[in-house]
Amino acid sequence: MTFKKISGKLHLWLGLASGLVVFVVSLTGAIFVFQDDIRDLTEPWRKVEVQATAPVLPSQLQAAALAKHPGIGAETTWVTYFGPERAATVFFTDKVGAPIQVYLNPYTGRVLHELDLRTHFFTIVQEIHMHLLLPEAVAKWVVGGGVSIFVLLLFTGLVLWWPKRKQERKQRFTIKWGARWRRVNYDLHNVLGFYAASIGLVLALSGLFMLYPWLLEPLVLAVDSGQPAPQEIMKTKLDTLQPATAVPQPLPDIVYRTARRLSPEHEMILLGPTGTGQDPAFCWTYQKALHYYHRDEYAFHPVSGQLLETRFHATKSAGTKLSDMNYDLHVGQILGFGGKIVAFLVSLICASLPVTGTIVWWGRRNKTRKKQPRLQAV
Structure with a gap:
């Protein structure tokens, strides 16, 4: 059996096995790409009028948000x-x-609005996209397995698409719209699959990297030539035996002021929970709102508020910058609004491939069945 025939068998049976997962994950991914843009148009509470005064401190925001939720500690909030x-x-x-x-x-x-994320449309779409509404432990195998198979299908599909003769090349790059619907479906599967393969591979791999972060580590090491920068492998350690003096002001306010001072040009600031005092308090700042690539990171002592560690974007290795870029790559926004459009269209094409592929298989299967009675009659 030739390599192309082996590829064909793999492409058929692996495609049938993973088709439903790939269809759902790709379709929900296409919907999710523009979630921030759609929400900005439909949720007026996401925008405010710019004022000349400085923003209020995190402790004031926490107090206002938790006013209707007594018993919830501010130290558990983001x-x-x-x-x-x-x-x-x-x-x-x-x-x-x-x-x-x-x-x-x-x-x-x-307070402008309070949202229960359990009933929010895009939260449900995201949950379907990531877990198919399955328990997380099960979803990692089902979704991860389906997307992993899809990566293999992209390569076997290219093997099957590759033209044997020069006169076939033009046919492989264009869809013959005037042909019968079965031929149009066949071209949609092959031609669109070829054009979407490279971007589809990026979307699939970046999704797998979020599902299985350990998969990204070899790529980061490879980009860094196997030598990660010392600051990338540092782990913030907290000396619990060393006594610390508590500060009179709330810890989130200290964290916010420090991060704002050290990253003054960054628009977005995310403060993690301060916890019970056993682990460091973390803060991340981002250069652009709703973009997660260009990031500075900070760790603070949970009692004294002392700055324990910093990781500035400018000092990170190329591999770590690539890792930070993963989400923005996955949704296409690393290239701006145009990148989102590309990610949206490629996701739709990826969702169509299991459908058109199944139709091709079903048509060939029925064609074989029809031939058998004719041969028996002869």
């Missing part, structure tokens, strides 16, 4: 400043386990 013209948010889990996101005016601390 606080995000999204930029001058955007509302700040406080995220936490309430007593019944519901994920709550509260939008506030960053200049006044006034």
Whole structure:
């Protein structure tokens, strides 16, 4: 059996096995690409009027957001400043386990809207995209396995697409719209699959990197020539035996002021939970709102507020910068709005491939069945 025939067998049976997963994951991914743009148009509480005054401190935002939720500790919340013209948010889990996101005016601390993410459309789409509404432990195998198979299908598909003769090349690059519908379907599967293969591979691999972060480590090492920079492998350690003096002001305020001072040009600031005092408090700043590539990172002592560690984007290795870029690559926004359009179209094509491929297989299967009675009659 030739290599091309082996590729054909693999492409057929692996495609049938993973088709439903690839269809759902690709379709929900296409919907999710423009979620920030759609939400900005449909959710007015995401935007605020820019004011000349400085934003209020995180402790004030936490107090306002938790006013209707007594018993929820401020130390368990995530606080995000999204930029001058955007509302700040406080995220936490309430007593019944519901994920709550509260939008506030960053200049006044006034609550603008409270959102239960369990019923939010794009949260549901994201959950389907990542877990197919399955338990996370099961979803990692189902989704991860389906997307991994899809990566292999892209390569076997290219093997099957590759023209044997020169006169076939033009046919492989164009769709014959005037032909019968079965031929059009065949061309849609082959031609669109070829054009979408490279971008589809990036989308699939970046998704797998989020699902299995350990897969990204060899790539990071390879980009860094096997020698990661010392600051990339440092782990923030907390000396619990060393006594620390508590500061009179809230820890989130200290973290925010320090991050704002050290990264003054960054629009977005994300403050993690301060916890119980056993682990460091973390903060991340981003150069552009809703973009997660250009990031500075900070770690603070949970009692004294002392700055323990910094990782500035400018000092990170090329491999770590590539790792930071992963989400923006996955949704296409690393290239701006045009990149989102490309990611959207390629995701739709990837969703169509299991459908057109199944139709090709079903047509050939029925064609073989029809031939058998004719041969028996002869």
